Structures are given as structure tokens and as C-alpha cells.
Amino acid sequence: xxxxxxxxxxxxxxxxxxxxxxxxxxxxxxxxxxxxxxxxxxxxxxxxxxxxxxxxxxxxxxxxxxxxxxxxxxxxxxxxxxxxxxxxxxxxxxxxxxxxxxxxxxxxxxxxxxxxxxxxxxxxxxxxxxxxxxxxx
Amino acid sequence: xxxxxxxxxxxxxxxxxxxxxxxxxxxxxxxxxxxxxxxxxxxxxxxxxxxxxxxxxxxxxxxxxxxxxxxxxxxxxxxxxxxxxxxxxxxxxxxxxxxxxxxxxxxxxxxxxxxxxxxxxxxxxxxxxxxxxxxxxxxxxxxxxxxxxxxxxxxxxxxxxxxxxxxxxxxxxxxxxxxxxxxxxxxxxxxxxxxxxxxxxxxxxxxxxxxxxxxxxxxxxxxxxxxxxxxxxxxxxxx
Numbered sequence: 001x002x003x004x005x006x007x008x009x010x011x012x013x014x015x016x017x018x019x020x021x022x023x024x025x026x027x028x029x030x031x032x033x034x035x036x037x038x039x040x041x042x043x044x045x046x047x048x049x050x051x052x053x054x055x056x057x058x059x060x061x062x063x064x065x066x067x068x069x070x071x072x073x074x075x076x077x078x079x080x081x082x083x084x085x086x087x088x089x090x091x092x093x094x095x096x097x098x099x100x101x102x103x104x105x106x107x108x109x110x111x112x113x114x115x116x117x118x119x120x121x122x123x124x125x126x127x128x129x130x131x132x133x134x135x136x137x
Numbered sequence: 138x139x140x141x142x143x144x145x146x147x148x149x150x151x152x153x154x155x156x157x158x159x160x161x162x163x164x165x166x167x168x169x170x171x172x173x174x175x176x177x178x179x180x181x182x183x184x185x186x187x188x189x190x191x192x193x194x195x196x197x198x199x200x201x202x203x204x205x206x207x208x209x210x211x212x213x214x215x216x217x218x219x220x221x222x223x224x225x226x227x228x229x230x231x232x233x234x235x236x237x238x239x240x241x242x243x244x245x246x247x248x249x250x251x252x253x254x255x256x257x258x259x260x261x262x263x264x265x266x267x268x269x270x271x272x273x274x275x276x277x278x279x280x281x282x283x284x285x286x287x288x289x290x291x292x293x294x295x296x297x298x299x300x301x302x303x304x305x306x307x308x309x310x311x312x313x314x315x316x317x318x319x320x321x322x323x324x325x326x327x328x329x330x331x332x333x334x335x336x337x338x339x340x341x342x343x344x345x346x347x348x349x350x351x352x353x354x355x356x357x358x359x360x361x362x363x364x365x366x367x368x369x370x371x372x373x374x375x376x
Contacts, residue, residue, distance in 0.1 A: 001150040003180030048150065048180065056151075085153035089184050092155050096187035 001056070003093070006045035011035050013054040014047060017078050024111040025076045027060070040065035044097055048086060056081040059090040061098055061106065070134075071098060073108045091124060099137050107134045139230040140247055141328070142167045143223040144238040145216065148179035157238055158185055162192035162199065166247030167234060170199040171226045173219045176206050202226070217337040217344060224331050224345075233326040235342065241365045242323055249362050250325035256354025257327075257346055259320025260362035262289040288366060292321020292342050293358070314359045319346035323364045330354050 006014065011032045018030040028038040039045050042065035048057035056078040061071040075090045098106050108126070110117045110133055118133075126133040142161060149157070161170065170189070174182050182201055189199035202222060209215045220235075227233060234247060242260060243249070250258040263285040286302045287293075293300040295309040295317040304310075309317055321342040330349045337344040346356045 001148070001179050003150070003183050051178075081151065084151040085155055086151055088153075088155040089150060089188075092191045093184060093187040096190045099190065 002049050004047060004049065006039060006047050006058075008036075010047055010049065010055060011039075013049075014058055017055045018058065018076060021076055021079055024114040024117065025074065027062075027072075027074050038062075043071070044094070046090070046093070046097075048090070053078065053080065057086045057090050059094050061094050064101075069103070070105045070107050071103060073098075073106045073135075087120060088124070091120075095135070095137055103137060105134055105136055107132045109133070138166065138232070138251070139168045140166050140232045140234050140325075141227055141230040142170045142234045142236055143173070143220075143226075144170070144236050145173045145175070145219055145223075146181050146185065146238050147175035148177045149181045149238065150179050150184055152239070154181065154184050155188055158188040159192055160241055161236060161238070162189060162194060164242070164246060165244055166251075168198075169228075169230065170194070171202060171223055172200070172238075173202050173204055173223050175204050175208070175215075175219065213341050214339050217339045217341050220337045220341065220345070224336060227328050227331045230328045233328050233331055235324045235326060235345075237322050239366060240323055241367060243363065246323070246362065247325065250359065253314050253357050253359060255316070255357040256330055256349050256352075257320060257324050257356040258314075259293070259322070259324040259356070259358040260364035261358065261360040262287065262293075262322040262364040262366065264288040264366050285365070289321045292319060293317065294319045294343065310360070312360060314357050314361075316355055316357050318350065318356060319343045320356060320358050327354070 015030050015032050015035055028034045043062040044060065046059045047055045049055050058076045060074045063071045073091065073094050075087050077087050095106065108121065109131065110121060121133050124135065126135045144161060172185055182203065185201055204219050209218065224233065232251065236242070240262070246260065250260065287300060287306055288302065290299050290302060295307055298307065300307045309315060319342065324342065330352055333352060335345060335348040335352060338348060340347065350356060
């Protein structure tokens, strides 16, 4: 497994991975064109790849490019790679990246129907504030 | 009391690395962590650095040592070289806690092992089965051990005979702390022996225990201290 920044060569494999997961994660359309539009300089987009399966995990911190001080965090894991703790590891890695950049908080949105994600984020210290979930780093 | 915790990692990114690392980083009594990572294509080093930061540890408190690319073919020889490199990082600590990275132990592990006055004190390694449904950093507080089998039949030895998986394990076994020749998996070691030169010398933890006994140290284990390998953490990496 390699953890790398999302580059152009990985955009199409990422789109394929995202199209295969449950539709509870949709920060942008899952086409290569939409992903390229969503990737803005200043934000962070990371992927975990394996030789056999390609992109298996995606993580993002975005909002900096648009001037927000608190970035929005998002993580998606390939259905075949679940239950290995990759989501937790990626979230904590993104927290580390945010702290490195001087952030004191990150936020995210969780689908109301996604009890698994809500449970994960609550266990990691997130608290719900109206329509978003906030974590103090 | 200063305690240095030493562990090894290899291609662990997809193997509940966060639960395992945070379990070690939050264990009371430990003052420093050094982790050996075998070179691979895996992002284990990046995650470990991030997780140490998450746990509030500075780079001085938690550090990563990447093993040389050139590795011996023999597994025990390879582990021993990495182990000896880790042991050489001992500074002014009172104890070294050898803790395999995929094992879970009680919060009061250090306190319980340090209560026995011996050069090396091991816990009691058990293979868990179906006892925890939601693993995490809180798991060790509700270890359920009934029916679990003893699994470190390689490391635990007495008078040239290895322990067995099931009771009575070995004729020297007692249900309270008892002396033996060698232990493995998780052990608290008096750091003075390491500073005086005790090493694995190609024999892993068995070699280290032999080395310490040659220096006059005693090796004990406390079968009341569970060291659990949760089988539900076993996952397969595809590269």
C-alpha cells in the first residue's frame, strides 16, 4: 500500500473506485473531469494504492483553496478493503496534515443514514453541530 | 520510572494500524517509543508518524527506525538484527518493554510486570477467538480470555522444552508468577542488562533471554497478565 498525493494519473482509477462504493460519499461527481475540477491548489487530496487493486482509499482536506480556515475532511474506502482500519488511519493522517498546516479544527458532513460513519467519527472525537461534524485537533 | 517501548512493523497500513499504534502510544508508564520498520512499498512509516502526532508525542518521544534494504533471508536472523538495532537505542531508561505490534495488553501492563523483581518478565500470550466485536484503543479493558489458547510456543521454554498450546502447558507452569528460561511476544526487561550488552544475537527473544541469563539475570513470566493476539485483526495485504 502506498500513500501518495492524488496526481493526474490516479484520477481515472479514483473515479472508478468511487463509483463502486455506497453512495453516501459524494463531494463531487465521480467522473475524471469532475475530480480534476474539484482538485484545487492549496487543498489536499491523498490516495492509498495497491499494486493489485489500484486506488483503495481516498482522503481529502478541502476549503483552504477557497479561503476557509477550517477544512472539510472526506474519506472513502473501496468496498473490498473495508474492515482493515484504513478509514481510521486515513482520517488520523489527515488530522496530522491539518495540524501541520496550523489548523485547530476540521469539519465534515455525514449522511444522516450513514450510522457506521457517524459512529466512527464520534469515536474519533467529532461532535455534531447542526448539519456538520466538527473535530478539535 | 522510564520505560522504552520497542516494536516492529512491516506493511501494516491496512492491518488496523491506528488501533494498534494508539494502543501502544497510550499505554501508561511508557516514556519513549522506538519503532523498527522493515522496508516495503507500504505507507506504514507515514501513518506511524501521523499517529504519534495524533497521540501528542514529539519526535523525541516516538521515533521510527527504517531497517536497511539488505535483509537476511532467514526470518529469525532478520528479526534479531532489527531487534538488536532497537535495543541499541536504549538511553537512560529503567526498563525496556518489548511489545510485538499486533498484540494487545492491559493498561496496567508495565505496573504489573514491574512488580516482579526479575531481569525479564513476560506476560501470557493468548490467541483470542471471537471475543471482541469492536476493536479499538479501549479493547484491552475488556479482554475476554476464557477458552483462549496459549500461542507463543516458540518463545516460552524451560529446560530445553517448549511450552504447549493447552494446559498444563509445561511442567514448570504455575497459575502465579514462575521462573522459566525464555519468553517472547511481550516482556519487560531491566535496561541495565541491555546497556551491559545483552542482545538477541540471531536468536530473537530466545537469544536475548539466553544472553541475559548468562549475565546472571532471571527470566520470569506472569500468567495472570494477558497478552492477546486478536484474530479478528488478521487481514491480508495484497502487496
